[in-house]
Amino acid sequence: MTSSGASTANAVSPDSGEHWSAEGAWQVADGIHRIPLPLPLDGLKAVNVYVLETDDGLVLIDGGWAIEAARSVLERSLRQIGAGFADIRRFLVTHVHRDHYTMAAVIGGDHGAPVSLGADEKPALDLLLGPEGAAQEAILRGLVTAGAGSLVEGWRRAPGDAPDPAMWRYPDTWLDGDHSIAVGARTLDAVHTPGHTPGHFVFADTSEQVLFAGDHVLPTITPSIGFTAPAPIDPLGDFMASLTKVRTLPDLRLLPAHGPVAPSSHARVDELLAHHEHRLTLSLAALAHGPATGFDVAHELGWTRHERSFGELDLFNQGLAAQETKAHLELLVARGLATREDTPVGVVFAPVP
Numbered sequence: 001m002t003s004s005g006a007s008t009a010n011a012v013s014p015d016s017g018e019h020w021s022a023e024g025a026w027q028v029a030d031g032i033h034r035i036p037l038p039l040p041l042d043g044l045k046a047v048n049v050y051v052l053e054t055d056d057g058l059v060l061i062d063g064g065w066a067i068e069a070a071r072s073v074l075e076r077s078l079r080q081i082g083a084g085f086a087d088i089r090r091f092l093v094t095h096v097h098r099d100h101y102t103m104a105a106v107i108g109g110d111h112g113a114p115v116s117l118g119a120d121e122k123p124a125l126d127l128l129l130g131p132e133g134a135a136q137e138a139i140l141r142g143l144v145t146a147g148a149g150s151l152v153e154g155w156r157r158a159p160g161d162a163p164d165p166a167m168w169r170y171p172d173t174w175l176d177g178d179h180s181i182a183v184g185a186r187t188l189d190a191v192h193t194p195g196h197t198p199g200h201f202v203f204a205d206t207s208e209q210v211l212f213a214g215d216h217v218l219p220t221i222t223p224s225i226g227f228t229a230p231a232p233i234d235p236l237g238d239f240m241a242s243l244t245k246v247r248t249l250p251d252l253r254l255l256p257a258h259g260p261v262a263p264s265s266h267a268r269v270d271e272l273l274a275h276h277e278h279r280l281t282l283s284l285a286a287l288a289h290g291p292a293t294g295f296d297v298a299h300e301l302g303w304t305r306h307e308r309s310f311g312e313l314d315l316f317n318q319g320l321a322a323q324e325t326k327a328h329l330e331l332l333v334a335r336g337l338a339t340r341e342d343t344p345v346g347v348v349f350a351p352v353p
Contacts, residue, residue, distance in 0.1 A: 006267075010123045013260030020036065025075065029253075033077075036136070037049055044099075048256065059183045060088055062101075063100065063106075085111050091107075092190075093117045094203075106167060118174070145342075148322040177277060198228065200215065200242075215257050234334050237331045336352065
């Protein structure tokens with residue numbers, strides 16, 4: 001994820017009065033608790049899972065990453081509100097990434113709690129549940145199309161987890177299109193928000209005035225765009241259109257997947273849209289130097305809130321940067337400001353004369 005605001009390092013959440021990743025079941029509204037679960041990552045330290053209490057049990061929005069440390073924290077935190085895994089009646093998962101989906105898949109399977117996920121995440125699950133290595137090869141093809149073929153062997157050799165079949169399965173139900181979901185006495189508006197992933201959903205509780213935003217609207221960082229397999233045609237265009245859709249909802253308290261609770265969904269959407277418009281301007285200016293791939297243009301841009309050079313990024317983040325820059329260039333093509341050509345070294349972009 002690229003930065004467009006304050007770091008999460010010192011982010012205190014108003015519901016806890018502590019750093020947002022501090023363990024606990026933090027009450028954010030009547031009958032709603034935020035439970036941060038640890039992640040085995042250098043950058044993002046936790047993911048927020050939200051627990052909605054009903055007369056019949058619990059509904060969880062997102063599930064966390066299926067690692068033992070996170071499962072233990074979830075069990076302890078549910079105990080704080082007098083509940084356990086057997087009380088979970090349903091998971092509503094914002095998107096397919098493993099830090100959101102895999103714990104829901106495992107616990108839901110173990111305890112008979114149905115899991116719901118956006119229908120447009122099925123192609124990603126087809127890869128993950130398909131032949132061994134299919135998902136990784138699709139990601140590596142994305143690097144090549146971004147012009148980052150020189151990173152492929154490094155990515156291939158990098159230590160990492162192979163997809164664990166026990167973590168992944170198809171959901172019990174697919175979420176398709178904007179619709180309402182009854183959660184006890186509540187009604188959530190499920191809103192399809194493609195961009196970060198094709199099947200991403202957010203859930204709005206307008207009566208309680210909160211937005212369960214997943215990775216779509218984050219308070220201190222911007223979600224990665226373009227790092228998806230299979231690769232969508234115009235992920236940034238999808239993301240900005242989805243942000244605009246969320247901006248038409250009432251201004252809601254932001255309950256993000258990563259970072260502290262924030263007061264205004266509208267304010268953060270406006271910041272994210274402005275951030276990407278600025279990146280589009282910089283990307284178009286870089287094309288004035290000649291035809292270029294996303295990888296080429298990424299070298300000319302600053303990265304993170306510290307405006308680090310491309311060369312200062314590690315191998316993984318260089319790949320993310322190349323693909324995100326390609327997403328900006330694809331949107332310039334969609335706006336009629338650039339052209340694209342598929343070549344053996346990746347998609348090459350040029351400004352419209």
